[in-house]
Amino acid sequence: MLPDTLKNYLASHIARDLDAAMQCYAADAEVTDDGKTYYGPDEIRSWLSSATSEYSYTAELIATRQLDPQTYVASHHLEGNFPGGSADLDFTFTLKNNLITRLVIT
Template sequence: MKLPDNIEGLIKAQNELDSTAFAAYFTNLATVADEGSSYSGRDEIKQWIQQASEKYQMKLRPMDFSQTGSTAELTVEVSGTFPGSPIEMHYHLALDGPLIRSLRITG
């Protein structure tokens, strides 16, 4: 499966547990919605993914990707140190050129 460079980079940053690189794929005013919480801006997104990565050591394996215009959905297998690992998750993305404007994660 061929992924766009920005999505491939986001997955690589997550798998390397690099929260700075992960957050760099988002716009300055981006939002993330995950597990009933939301995070705004690169700093909050960086803190969110850093805490989640430290706690769960999450790794992503892309399973499916589709994109229509500036809207995309990435299906990933997420494994880590959490109950029920691995699980399938859906990343609903709004893109702004090469950057991510919003990310909503669902199970």
């Protein structure tokens, strides 16, 4: 089971609610997606904004697991108008004080 912070983040991300999603991140958080790393609130907000507006897609949470006390993986199946049309992605989150400090999407 995912912690509430991650449930809230994923729901906000899918709903494209940037303000709510950003409340889940620590001030010094970083996100790595597609080989690029984004640092801090400004870069993460910009990444979230472009990630949610570039393509239309649906995301289905297909599995979750906890790797250690701070690290969780949420696996998603995406379908949409991006290259390839579908993808299975792992969102690996690291939490500290109930905030996301790191997200790696693979």
